[in-house]
Amino acid sequence: MAGTFKAYDIRGTYPAEVNKDLAEKIGKAFGTLHKGTIVVAMDVRKSSPELKENLIKGLLSTGAKLIDIGTMSTPMCMWAVTQLKADAGVIVTASHNPPQYNGFKLYGKRGVPISYEDGIKDVEELVSNGKFAVGKGKLENKSVEHAYLDFLAVNFHSRSSLKVVLDCINGGDSMVAPAIFNRLGMEVVPMRCGFDGDFPTEGPDPSRASVVEQLRKKVAEEKADLGFAYDGDGDRLTVVDELGNILEPKAVFSMLIEHVAKEKPGTKVVYDALASQMVVDSINKAGGVPLVCRVGHTYITNKMLADNAALAGELSGHYYFKETNGADDALFASMKVLEYVLDKQKKVSELAKQFKGYISGEMRVEIKPEEKFAFIEKLKDELSKEWKIDTLDGVKVFFGEGWALFRPSNTEPKISIAYEAKDRRSFEGVEAFVNWIVSRIPK
Numbered sequence: 001m002a003g004t005f006k007a008y009d010i011r012g013t014y015p016a017e018v019n020k021d022l023a024e025k026i027g028k029a030f031g032t033l034h035k036g037t038i039v040v041a042m043d044v045r046k047s048s049p050e051l052k053e054n055l056i057k058g059l060l061s062t063g064a065k066l067i068d069i070g071t072m073s074t075p076m077c078m079w080a081v082t083q084l085k086a087d088a089g090v091i092v093t094a095s096h097n098p099p100q101y102n103g104f105k106l107y108g109k110r111g112v113p114i115s116y117e118d119g120i121k122d123v124e125e126l127v128s129n130g131k132f133a134v135g136k137g138k139l140e141n142k143s144v145e146h147a148y149l150d151f152l153a154v155n156f157h158s159r160s161s162l163k164v165v166l167d168c169i170n171g172g173d174s175m176v177a178p179a180i181f182n183r184l185g186m187e188v189v190p191m192r193c194g195f196d197g198d199f200p201t202e203g204p205d206p207s208r209a210s211v212v213e214q215l216r217k218k219v220a221e222e223k224a225d226l227g228f229a230y231d232g233d234g235d236r237l238t239v240v241d242e243l244g245n246i247l248e249p250k251a252v253f254s255m256l257i258e259h260v261a262k263e264k265p266g267t268k269v270v271y272d273a274l275a276s277q278m279v280v281d282s283i284n285k286a287g288g289v290p291l292v293c294r295v296g297h298t299y300i301t302n303k304m305l306a307d308n309a310a311l312a313g314e315l316s317g318h319y320y321f322k323e324t325n326g327a328d329d330a331l332f333a334s335m336k337v338l339e340y341v342l343d344k345q346k347k348v349s350e351l352a353k354q355f356k357g358y359i360s361g362e363m364r365v366e367i368k369p370e371e372k373f374a375f376i377e378k379l380k381d382e383l384s385k386e387w388k389i390d391t392l393d394g395v396k397v398f399f400g401e402g403w404a405l406f407r408p409s410n411t412e413p414k415i416s417i418a419y420e421a422k423d424r425r426s427f428e429g430v431e432a433f434v435n436w437i438v439s440r441i442p443k
Contacts, residue, residue: 009104009120011095014045027061028133029132033122040055048102076234080111081109095235098204115298149179160186163223164189165190166190168190205232226242235328253313255355271291271312274418358421375441404417
């Protein structure tokens with residue numbers, strides 16, 4: 001059970017770890033904890049209808065008032081919580097994981113994601129002890145797609161006949177992505193824009209090069225201006241330029257920073273501890289205010305709302321906006337990338353050239369489970385004596401032309417490591433330091 005209730009969601013293989021019995025209990029627990037109106041949705045996975053049916057059964061048994069908004073993306077669900085003035089929301093999804101997985105993402109008021117420490121732990125405890133509220137709930141079905149498309153259209157401030165290839169990877173954006181770009185005057189070439197819970201080609205994660213290989217070829221073949229790929233539940237974006245090259249997320253984030261912050265000096269932009277120095281440089285160059293945050297979408301959204309930030313991003317391809325109430329909406333992000341391209345009147349490949357430099361690496365190293373957190377604490381004590389460090393999220397060591405971050409994994413007995421430097425020589429020095437630390441990790 002503990003392995004299913006994770007830092008940012010509830011997730012596991014179906015039906016071994018996540019099944020209809022667990023779904024009903026999660027519904028009972030969530031309905032016990034959250035009174036009022038709850039929005040319910042699901043992704044396209046073949047196991048999602050059964051799980052949503054039993055989730056609803058559990059929620060209704062506690063007296064909850066439910067609004068079922070059907071099959072859609074996670075960002076649409078988060079948006080609907082605010083749009084429908086609901087008190088909470090749940091979507092059945094395993095995001096970008098392979099089709100044999102499923103799970104649940106939980107939201108509070110304003111569609112703010114709930115983390116383990118903020119509420120998933122309470123759900124887990126109630127699932128275990130069975131102390132559920134009892135009542136007679138009500139269920140209403142409602143469609144929000146047209147209202148969501150109106151919301152997107154209002155927030156797109158350009159019109160153009162650019163040619164765009166959209167790869168929805170058979171996920172939650174399959175219906176709305178082509179619709180909004182057609183509405184805005186684009187020439188749209190759709191790919192895999194139909195619901196298919198099997199995600200038949202390589203799975204629903206566009207951060208994997210093999211998943212977007214078809215998109216890369218299609219953009220070049222169609223002589224399109226650029227291409228976008230969205231993950232299974234629509235919160236992760238990959239951008240491909242007109243030559244079929246995948247843009248690094250740090251370059252995409254830097255483009256968004258320049259676009260969003262250019263007209264408003266002092267614009268606040270949130271980035272996490274894993275972000276490239278390129279991101280910080282871009283914020284400063286645009287006259288923005290950089291705000292660092294712990295890794296994880298729940299922390300980022302809450303940081304944005306608390307500090308009234310306009311934009312946030314992660315190097316996994318998640319981008320967050322004030323207009324989306326801090327949600328990481330990949331479709332909204334792709335529209336803002338298009339605005340940037342239209343504003344600059346240049347090829348995407350040319351625009352990306354200015355965001356070069358900084359060599360990065362990452363790894364995840366196994367560690368004895370009982371040593372995971374103690375090892376990081378020892379590193380903090382030891383490294384603080386000789387190096388400049390930051391302990392916001394693990395321990396981040398700063399060098400003259402680079403940095404290295406060591407974090408305990410949220411879900412596995414591993415140490416997550418990321419490192420970066422401005423040039424090859426500096427990178428080799430940072431990498432040697434990282435390897436020295438890795439050699440000391442107790443296996």
